[in-house]
Amino acid sequence: MRLLSWIPVVxxxxxxxxxxxxDAPAVADWxxxxxxxxLTVVLLAMPREERGPAWPWALGALAGSWVGDSLPKIMPEDAKFLAMVSGFAVAQVLWIVAFTRVPRGRPPVPWTLLLVVIAIALLAVTVPHAGVLAPAVVVYGLLLLAVAYLAASHGVVGAxxxxxxxxxxxxIALGAFRPExxxxxxxxxxxxxxxxAAQALFVAVILLTRPGRTSRASRTEQPA
Structure with a gap:
Protein backbone atom coordinates (compact mmCIF):
# COMPACT_ATOMS: atom_id res chain seq x y z
CA MET A 1 0.00 0.00 0.00
CA ARG A 2 2.88 2.38 0.72
CA LEU A 3 4.30 1.81 -2.76
CA LEU A 4 0.85 2.18 -4.32
CA SER A 5 0.47 5.55 -2.61
CA TRP A 6 3.12 6.94 -5.01
CA ILE A 7 0.99 6.15 -8.07
CA PRO A 8 -1.03 9.43 -7.88
CA VAL A 9 2.25 11.36 -7.68
CA VAL A 10 3.51 9.68 -10.84
CA ASP A 23 1.85 23.59 -24.53
CA ALA A 24 -1.48 22.73 -22.90
CA PRO A 25 -1.76 25.42 -20.17
CA ALA A 26 -4.99 24.11 -18.64
CA VAL A 27 -3.55 20.63 -18.13
CA ALA A 28 -0.27 22.00 -16.77
CA ASP A 29 -1.97 24.45 -14.39
CA TRP A 30 -4.51 22.12 -12.84
CA LEU A 39 2.55 13.83 -2.07
CA THR A 40 0.43 14.39 1.04
CA VAL A 41 -1.26 11.05 0.34
CA VAL A 42 2.18 9.40 0.37
CA LEU A 43 3.03 10.98 3.72
CA LEU A 44 -0.29 10.09 5.32
CA ALA A 45 -0.26 6.52 3.96
CA MET A 46 2.28 5.71 6.68
CA PRO A 47 0.58 4.62 9.93
CA ARG A 48 0.58 7.53 12.38
CA GLU A 49 2.69 5.74 14.97
CA GLU A 50 5.44 5.13 12.38
CA ARG A 51 5.70 8.65 10.98
CA GLY A 52 7.96 10.04 13.70
CA PRO A 53 7.97 13.59 15.08
CA ALA A 54 8.75 15.36 11.79
CA TRP A 55 5.64 14.47 9.80
CA PRO A 56 3.42 17.41 10.92
CA TRP A 57 6.13 19.85 9.83
CA ALA A 58 6.54 18.06 6.51
CA LEU A 59 2.77 18.16 6.05
CA GLY A 60 2.82 21.89 6.70
CA ALA A 61 5.67 22.33 4.21
CA LEU A 62 3.64 20.56 1.53
CA ALA A 63 0.68 22.80 2.37
CA GLY A 64 2.86 25.91 2.04
CA SER A 65 4.15 24.64 -1.30
CA TRP A 66 0.57 24.02 -2.42
CA VAL A 67 -0.24 27.66 -1.63
CA GLY A 68 2.79 28.70 -3.68
CA ASP A 69 1.55 26.55 -6.56
CA SER A 70 -2.10 27.57 -6.37
CA LEU A 71 -2.43 31.13 -5.09
CA PRO A 72 -0.72 32.80 -8.08
CA LYS A 73 -3.35 31.33 -10.38
CA ILE A 74 -6.06 33.52 -8.84
CA MET A 75 -3.98 36.63 -8.11
CA PRO A 76 -3.56 39.73 -10.30
CA GLU A 77 -0.60 39.57 -12.64
CA ASP A 78 1.52 42.02 -10.62
CA ALA A 79 1.02 39.98 -7.43
CA LYS A 80 1.61 36.48 -8.79
CA PHE A 81 5.34 36.31 -8.06
CA LEU A 82 5.00 37.63 -4.52
CA ALA A 83 2.18 35.18 -3.79
CA MET A 84 4.28 32.29 -5.05
CA VAL A 85 7.38 33.29 -3.08
CA SER A 86 5.36 33.82 0.11
CA GLY A 87 3.94 30.30 0.01
CA PHE A 88 7.29 28.75 -0.73
CA ALA A 89 9.04 30.79 1.96
CA VAL A 90 6.67 29.32 4.55
CA ALA A 91 7.37 25.88 3.10
CA GLN A 92 11.13 26.46 3.38
CA VAL A 93 10.86 27.33 7.06
CA LEU A 94 8.76 24.24 7.77
CA TRP A 95 11.17 21.95 5.88
CA ILE A 96 13.99 23.38 7.99
CA VAL A 97 12.10 22.48 11.16
CA ALA A 98 11.19 19.03 9.80
CA PHE A 99 14.80 18.16 8.95
CA THR A 100 15.93 19.07 12.47
CA ARG A 101 13.30 16.86 14.13
CA VAL A 102 14.86 13.55 13.03
CA PRO A 103 18.39 12.16 13.58
CA ARG A 104 20.89 13.55 11.08
CA GLY A 105 24.57 13.68 10.29
CA ARG A 106 26.73 16.37 8.75
CA PRO A 107 26.93 17.07 5.00
CA PRO A 108 30.35 16.69 3.34
CA VAL A 109 32.41 19.88 3.37
CA PRO A 110 32.70 20.05 -0.46
CA TRP A 111 28.89 19.89 -0.73
CA THR A 112 28.53 22.70 1.80
CA LEU A 113 31.07 24.88 -0.02
CA LEU A 114 29.34 24.22 -3.35
CA LEU A 115 25.99 25.30 -1.88
CA VAL A 116 27.51 28.51 -0.57
CA VAL A 117 29.14 29.30 -3.92
CA ILE A 118 25.88 28.68 -5.81
CA ALA A 119 23.87 30.78 -3.34
CA ILE A 120 26.33 33.67 -3.61
CA ALA A 121 26.32 33.46 -7.41
CA LEU A 122 22.51 33.46 -7.59
CA LEU A 123 22.22 36.40 -5.21
CA ALA A 124 24.92 38.31 -7.10
CA VAL A 125 23.09 38.10 -10.41
CA THR A 126 19.52 38.57 -9.13
CA VAL A 127 19.59 41.00 -6.18
CA PRO A 128 20.81 44.03 -8.20
CA HIS A 129 17.81 43.56 -10.51
CA ALA A 130 15.20 42.80 -7.82
CA GLY A 131 14.41 46.41 -6.89
CA VAL A 132 12.21 46.69 -3.79
CA LEU A 133 12.11 42.89 -3.58
CA ALA A 134 15.87 42.67 -3.00
CA PRO A 135 15.61 42.09 0.79
CA ALA A 136 13.01 39.37 0.25
CA VAL A 137 15.24 37.71 -2.36
CA VAL A 138 18.16 37.65 0.08
CA VAL A 139 16.04 36.14 2.87
CA TYR A 140 14.58 33.55 0.51
CA GLY A 141 18.04 32.67 -0.77
CA LEU A 142 19.29 32.07 2.77
CA LEU A 143 16.28 29.88 3.53
CA LEU A 144 16.91 27.88 0.36
CA LEU A 145 20.55 27.40 1.36
CA ALA A 146 19.51 26.21 4.84
CA VAL A 147 17.00 23.72 3.43
CA ALA A 148 19.54 22.24 1.02
CA TYR A 149 22.18 21.99 3.75
CA LEU A 150 19.88 20.30 6.28
CA ALA A 151 18.43 17.96 3.65
CA ALA A 152 21.96 16.86 2.74
CA SER A 153 22.61 16.01 6.39
CA HIS A 154 20.23 13.07 5.86
CA GLY A 155 22.35 11.34 3.24
CA VAL A 156 22.26 10.94 -0.52
CA VAL A 157 18.46 11.11 -0.81
CA GLY A 158 18.34 14.43 1.02
CA ALA A 159 21.35 15.81 -0.87
CA ILE A 172 12.63 30.63 -11.13
CA ALA A 173 14.70 33.49 -9.69
CA LEU A 174 16.66 33.91 -12.91
CA GLY A 175 13.46 33.82 -14.93
CA ALA A 176 11.98 36.59 -12.76
CA PHE A 177 14.96 38.94 -12.57
CA ARG A 178 17.37 37.87 -15.34
CA PRO A 179 15.17 36.26 -18.01
CA GLU A 180 17.83 36.72 -20.68
CA ALA A 197 11.70 15.51 -7.63
CA ALA A 198 12.91 17.67 -4.74
CA GLN A 199 9.61 17.54 -2.86
CA ALA A 200 9.30 13.77 -3.40
CA LEU A 201 12.83 13.19 -2.10
CA PHE A 202 12.14 15.39 0.93
CA VAL A 203 9.08 13.28 1.76
CA ALA A 204 11.24 10.18 1.33
CA VAL A 205 13.75 11.61 3.82
CA ILE A 206 11.01 12.01 6.43
CA LEU A 207 9.78 8.45 5.88
CA LEU A 208 13.26 6.91 5.84
CA THR A 209 14.65 8.65 8.91
CA ARG A 210 11.81 8.18 11.35
CA PRO A 211 13.00 7.26 14.88
CA GLY A 212 13.06 3.56 15.66
CA ARG A 213 13.49 2.50 12.03
CA THR A 214 15.69 -0.57 11.96
CA SER A 215 17.42 -1.88 8.87
CA ARG A 216 17.00 -5.44 7.68
CA ALA A 217 20.71 -6.10 8.24
CA SER A 218 20.60 -5.06 11.90
CA ARG A 219 17.58 -7.28 12.51
CA THR A 220 19.31 -10.31 11.06
CA GLU A 221 22.35 -9.71 13.24
CA GLN A 222 20.38 -9.88 16.47
CA PRO A 223 20.74 -13.11 18.48
CA ALA A 224 17.91 -15.59 18.36
Whole structure:
Protein backbone atom coordinates (compact mmCIF):
# COMPACT_ATOMS: atom_id res chain seq x y z
CA MET A 1 0.00 0.00 0.00
CA ARG A 2 2.88 2.38 0.72
CA LEU A 3 4.30 1.81 -2.76
CA LEU A 4 0.85 2.18 -4.32
CA SER A 5 0.47 5.55 -2.61
CA TRP A 6 3.12 6.94 -5.01
CA ILE A 7 0.99 6.15 -8.07
CA PRO A 8 -1.03 9.43 -7.88
CA VAL A 9 2.25 11.36 -7.68
CA VAL A 10 3.51 9.68 -10.84
CA UNK A 11 0.23 10.24 -12.72
CA UNK A 12 -0.13 13.91 -11.77
CA UNK A 13 3.56 14.62 -12.44
CA UNK A 14 3.36 13.06 -15.91
CA UNK A 15 0.21 15.07 -16.65
CA UNK A 16 1.97 18.27 -15.61
CA UNK A 17 5.13 17.62 -17.61
CA UNK A 18 3.20 16.48 -20.68
CA UNK A 19 0.99 19.57 -20.41
CA UNK A 20 4.09 21.76 -20.42
CA UNK A 21 5.74 19.81 -23.23
CA UNK A 22 2.74 20.04 -25.59
CA ASP A 23 1.85 23.59 -24.53
CA ALA A 24 -1.48 22.73 -22.90
CA PRO A 25 -1.76 25.42 -20.17
CA ALA A 26 -4.99 24.11 -18.64
CA VAL A 27 -3.55 20.63 -18.13
CA ALA A 28 -0.27 22.00 -16.77
CA ASP A 29 -1.97 24.45 -14.39
CA TRP A 30 -4.51 22.12 -12.84
CA UNK A 31 -2.14 19.19 -12.54
CA UNK A 32 0.30 21.50 -10.74
CA UNK A 33 -2.38 22.24 -8.16
CA UNK A 34 -2.69 18.48 -7.50
CA UNK A 35 1.03 17.76 -7.05
CA UNK A 36 1.37 18.55 -3.34
CA UNK A 37 -1.95 16.85 -2.39
CA UNK A 38 -0.64 13.71 -4.14
CA LEU A 39 2.55 13.83 -2.07
CA THR A 40 0.43 14.39 1.04
CA VAL A 41 -1.26 11.05 0.34
CA VAL A 42 2.18 9.40 0.37
CA LEU A 43 3.03 10.98 3.72
CA LEU A 44 -0.29 10.09 5.32
CA ALA A 45 -0.26 6.52 3.96
CA MET A 46 2.28 5.71 6.68
CA PRO A 47 0.58 4.62 9.93
CA ARG A 48 0.58 7.53 12.38
CA GLU A 49 2.69 5.74 14.97
CA GLU A 50 5.44 5.13 12.38
CA ARG A 51 5.70 8.65 10.98
CA GLY A 52 7.96 10.04 13.70
CA PRO A 53 7.97 13.59 15.08
CA ALA A 54 8.75 15.36 11.79
CA TRP A 55 5.64 14.47 9.80
CA PRO A 56 3.42 17.41 10.92
CA TRP A 57 6.13 19.85 9.83
CA ALA A 58 6.54 18.06 6.51
CA LEU A 59 2.77 18.16 6.05
CA GLY A 60 2.82 21.89 6.70
CA ALA A 61 5.67 22.33 4.21
CA LEU A 62 3.64 20.56 1.53
CA ALA A 63 0.68 22.80 2.37
CA GLY A 64 2.86 25.91 2.04
CA SER A 65 4.15 24.64 -1.30
CA TRP A 66 0.57 24.02 -2.42
CA VAL A 67 -0.24 27.66 -1.63
CA GLY A 68 2.79 28.70 -3.68
CA ASP A 69 1.55 26.55 -6.56
CA SER A 70 -2.10 27.57 -6.37
CA LEU A 71 -2.43 31.13 -5.09
CA PRO A 72 -0.72 32.80 -8.08
CA LYS A 73 -3.35 31.33 -10.38
CA ILE A 74 -6.06 33.52 -8.84
CA MET A 75 -3.98 36.63 -8.11
CA PRO A 76 -3.56 39.73 -10.30
CA GLU A 77 -0.60 39.57 -12.64
CA ASP A 78 1.52 42.02 -10.62
CA ALA A 79 1.02 39.98 -7.43
CA LYS A 80 1.61 36.48 -8.79
CA PHE A 81 5.34 36.31 -8.06
CA LEU A 82 5.00 37.63 -4.52
CA ALA A 83 2.18 35.18 -3.79
CA MET A 84 4.28 32.29 -5.05
CA VAL A 85 7.38 33.29 -3.08
CA SER A 86 5.36 33.82 0.11
CA GLY A 87 3.94 30.30 0.01
CA PHE A 88 7.29 28.75 -0.73
CA ALA A 89 9.04 30.79 1.96
CA VAL A 90 6.67 29.32 4.55
CA ALA A 91 7.37 25.88 3.10
CA GLN A 92 11.13 26.46 3.38
CA VAL A 93 10.86 27.33 7.06
CA LEU A 94 8.76 24.24 7.77
CA TRP A 95 11.17 21.95 5.88
CA ILE A 96 13.99 23.38 7.99
CA VAL A 97 12.10 22.48 11.16
CA ALA A 98 11.19 19.03 9.80
CA PHE A 99 14.80 18.16 8.95
CA THR A 100 15.93 19.07 12.47
CA ARG A 101 13.30 16.86 14.13
CA VAL A 102 14.86 13.55 13.03
CA PRO A 103 18.39 12.16 13.58
CA ARG A 104 20.89 13.55 11.08
CA GLY A 105 24.57 13.68 10.29
CA ARG A 106 26.73 16.37 8.75
CA PRO A 107 26.93 17.07 5.00
CA PRO A 108 30.35 16.69 3.34
CA VAL A 109 32.41 19.88 3.37
CA PRO A 110 32.70 20.05 -0.46
CA TRP A 111 28.89 19.89 -0.73
CA THR A 112 28.53 22.70 1.80
CA LEU A 113 31.07 24.88 -0.02
CA LEU A 114 29.34 24.22 -3.35
CA LEU A 115 25.99 25.30 -1.88
CA VAL A 116 27.51 28.51 -0.57
CA VAL A 117 29.14 29.30 -3.92
CA ILE A 118 25.88 28.68 -5.81
CA ALA A 119 23.87 30.78 -3.34
CA ILE A 120 26.33 33.67 -3.61
CA ALA A 121 26.32 33.46 -7.41
CA LEU A 122 22.51 33.46 -7.59
CA LEU A 123 22.22 36.40 -5.21
CA ALA A 124 24.92 38.31 -7.10
CA VAL A 125 23.09 38.10 -10.41
CA THR A 126 19.52 38.57 -9.13
CA VAL A 127 19.59 41.00 -6.18
CA PRO A 128 20.81 44.03 -8.20
CA HIS A 129 17.81 43.56 -10.51
CA ALA A 130 15.20 42.80 -7.82
CA GLY A 131 14.41 46.41 -6.89
CA VAL A 132 12.21 46.69 -3.79
CA LEU A 133 12.11 42.89 -3.58
CA ALA A 134 15.87 42.67 -3.00
CA PRO A 135 15.61 42.09 0.79
CA ALA A 136 13.01 39.37 0.25
CA VAL A 137 15.24 37.71 -2.36
CA VAL A 138 18.16 37.65 0.08
CA VAL A 139 16.04 36.14 2.87
CA TYR A 140 14.58 33.55 0.51
CA GLY A 141 18.04 32.67 -0.77
CA LEU A 142 19.29 32.07 2.77
CA LEU A 143 16.28 29.88 3.53
CA LEU A 144 16.91 27.88 0.36
CA LEU A 145 20.55 27.40 1.36
CA ALA A 146 19.51 26.21 4.84
CA VAL A 147 17.00 23.72 3.43
CA ALA A 148 19.54 22.24 1.02
CA TYR A 149 22.18 21.99 3.75
CA LEU A 150 19.88 20.30 6.28
CA ALA A 151 18.43 17.96 3.65
CA ALA A 152 21.96 16.86 2.74
CA SER A 153 22.61 16.01 6.39
CA HIS A 154 20.23 13.07 5.86
CA GLY A 155 22.35 11.34 3.24
CA VAL A 156 22.26 10.94 -0.52
CA VAL A 157 18.46 11.11 -0.81
CA GLY A 158 18.34 14.43 1.02
CA ALA A 159 21.35 15.81 -0.87
CA UNK A 160 19.71 15.03 -4.20
CA UNK A 161 16.49 16.66 -3.03
CA UNK A 162 18.38 19.77 -1.93
CA UNK A 163 20.21 19.96 -5.25
CA UNK A 164 16.99 19.69 -7.24
CA UNK A 165 15.36 22.33 -5.04
CA UNK A 166 18.22 24.78 -5.53
CA UNK A 167 18.14 24.17 -9.30
CA UNK A 168 14.37 24.66 -9.53
CA UNK A 169 14.24 27.81 -7.41
CA UNK A 170 17.38 29.16 -9.03
CA UNK A 171 15.77 28.92 -12.46
CA ILE A 172 12.63 30.63 -11.13
CA ALA A 173 14.70 33.49 -9.69
CA LEU A 174 16.66 33.91 -12.91
CA GLY A 175 13.46 33.82 -14.93
CA ALA A 176 11.98 36.59 -12.76
CA PHE A 177 14.96 38.94 -12.57
CA ARG A 178 17.37 37.87 -15.34
CA PRO A 179 15.17 36.26 -18.01
CA GLU A 180 17.83 36.72 -20.68
CA UNK A 181 19.99 34.15 -18.85
CA UNK A 182 17.39 31.36 -19.05
CA UNK A 183 15.68 32.18 -22.32
CA UNK A 184 15.15 28.64 -23.62
CA UNK A 185 11.88 26.82 -24.36
CA UNK A 186 12.26 23.93 -21.91
CA UNK A 187 12.93 26.07 -18.83
CA UNK A 188 9.46 25.59 -17.30
CA UNK A 189 9.66 21.85 -17.93
CA UNK A 190 12.99 21.63 -16.07
CA UNK A 191 11.67 23.84 -13.26
CA UNK A 192 8.69 21.57 -12.61
CA UNK A 193 10.58 18.29 -13.05
CA UNK A 194 13.24 19.30 -10.51
CA UNK A 195 10.64 20.83 -8.18
CA UNK A 196 8.57 17.65 -7.96
CA ALA A 197 11.70 15.51 -7.63
CA ALA A 198 12.91 17.67 -4.74
CA GLN A 199 9.61 17.54 -2.86
CA ALA A 200 9.30 13.77 -3.40
CA LEU A 201 12.83 13.19 -2.10
CA PHE A 202 12.14 15.39 0.93
CA VAL A 203 9.08 13.28 1.76
CA ALA A 204 11.24 10.18 1.33
CA VAL A 205 13.75 11.61 3.82
CA ILE A 206 11.01 12.01 6.43
CA LEU A 207 9.78 8.45 5.88
CA LEU A 208 13.26 6.91 5.84
CA THR A 209 14.65 8.65 8.91
CA ARG A 210 11.81 8.18 11.35
CA PRO A 211 13.00 7.26 14.88
CA GLY A 212 13.06 3.56 15.66
CA ARG A 213 13.49 2.50 12.03
CA THR A 214 15.69 -0.57 11.96
CA SER A 215 17.42 -1.88 8.87
CA ARG A 216 17.00 -5.44 7.68
CA ALA A 217 20.71 -6.10 8.24
CA SER A 218 20.60 -5.06 11.90
CA ARG A 219 17.58 -7.28 12.51
CA THR A 220 19.31 -10.31 11.06
CA GLU A 221 22.35 -9.71 13.24
CA GLN A 222 20.38 -9.88 16.47
CA PRO A 223 20.74 -13.11 18.48
CA ALA A 224 17.91 -15.59 18.36
Missing amino acids: IVTLANLIGLAI SQVLLMPA MGGAFFVLSDGL MVDWPERDLVVMATYV
